[in-house]
Structures are given as structure tokens and as C-alpha cells.
Amino acid sequence: QGYLRLLEKSVQPSGHQKGYFEAIAKSCERLTSYINDTLDAARIEAGHFQIKPVAVAPRHLMDRVVELFGPIAAEREIRLDLRLAADAPGQIIADERLLERVFSNLFSNALKFTPRGGCITVAVARAGAGHVDFSVTDTGPGIAPDQKTRIFEKFRQAHEGHARIGFGLGLAICQKIVHLHKGSMWVESELGAGSQFVFRIPISRTLEG
Numbered sequence: 001q002g003y004l005r006l007l008e009k010s011v012q013p014s015g016h017q018k019g020y021f022e023a024i025a026k027s028c029e030r031l032t033s034y035i036n037d038t039l040d041a042a043r044i045e046a047g048h049f050q051i052k053p054v055a056v057a058p059r060h061l062m063d064r065v066v067e068l069f070g071p072i073a074a075e076r077e078i079r080l081d082l083r084l085a086a087d088a089p090g091q092i093i094a095d096e097r098l099l100e101r102v103f104s105n106l107f108s109n110a111l112k113f114t115p116r117g118g119c120i121t122v123a124v125a126r127a128g129a130g131h132v133d134f135s136v137t138d139t140g141p142g143i144a145p146d147q148k149t150r151i152f153e154k155f156r157q158a159h160e161g162h163a164r165i166g167f168g169l170g171l172a173i174c175q176k177i178v179h180l181h182k183g184s185m186w187v188e189s190e191l192g193a194g195s196q197f198v199f200r201i202p203i204s205r206t207l208e209g
Contacts, residue, residue, distance in 0.1 A: 001028045044176045051095040058124045065103045085125035092203045102174045106136040113140035137196040143189040
């Protein structure tokens, strides 16, 4: 990637060359992402993955993810619906970076499978006295019943008819991150009726032990 940036500066690409450089840069970024996912999965399974709990505002977390993916959604004419329940906690104790990664992964998947003109709903709501639910709902093709648990396995991907993007590690890592937070993650879906991914974590429970 470093040599690519140097080459781009030295030759000042134009026309088709710019497209070639952009394609190489995107491929490098994807490969780096795949490597990081593989390393993170190995660290989590080996018990070497450290989480750093801090005070996190769910609203700010939701806003940052929407800010990141909002332009892509607008380009694809996908409507974003943000729902922060009145009883949603103002703060929770969690690893902010890791929760943002889970949220970003779910949002990215929703964008991947939501058709032009569809809708993605991002919601935060209290779940009982001591937990909070984060959810991302799309209007995509849905997931077959026999795939609902398999998609959380490493190297598994649903929607076989779509182009494959990545190696099927994203949801597996997301679920492991949620488990590290003493939480749970699941999907509710029907073929042709979209999907809703939900992860539930404690609001203030200590992450130690």
C-alpha cells in the first residue's frame, strides 16, 4: 500500500490509470480487512483478545455508524430509519471500538443485501431492567430457516445466489465480541421479508471474569 501511494504520486495517473490505481487500493484494503478478521478470530479463540470497557453512549455509537454508511445508502436510494427508544439507556459500560465494529458489520451486510429503494432500520431499546438491544433491520431477500444459525459459523455465508464478499468471518467475529460482553446475538428473518440482526448486552455489568 505504501509503494502504491508513492507510485501514484510519482506518475500522476489520469483517465483509466486512476481507475486502475483505485482498484488496486480497494483490493489492498479488502485484503487487509480479511487478514485482520482472521487474526482477531484466532486471538478471540485463544483467549488473547483484550477488551477495554468504558462509558459508551448508544446514541453516539448509532450516529457514528450511520454517518459512516449514510452516503453509501443515499447513493443507492436506501432510506435510513433511526429509532432510539424513550427508555433506552443514556450510557452503557462496554468496549466502544468493538461495539462499533459489530454495528458497522451488521450495517454493511444490510447495505449489501438491501435493494435500491429499500429501507434499513437501526434501533436501540432497553431489554428488561439490565440489558439493551441493538438491532439492524433490512428489507432484503431474507435468510432461509436452515441458515439462521450457520451464518454465525466461520467461513459460512448465506445468500448463495449473491456475489461473495469476504470469507464469512464477519458475523462469527461479531458474535464472539458480543459473547465477550456477556451478551447474545441472533437473527430473525423470513425469505422475501428481510432480516433483523439483534445483539443484546448488559447495560452496566462488569466485563471481568
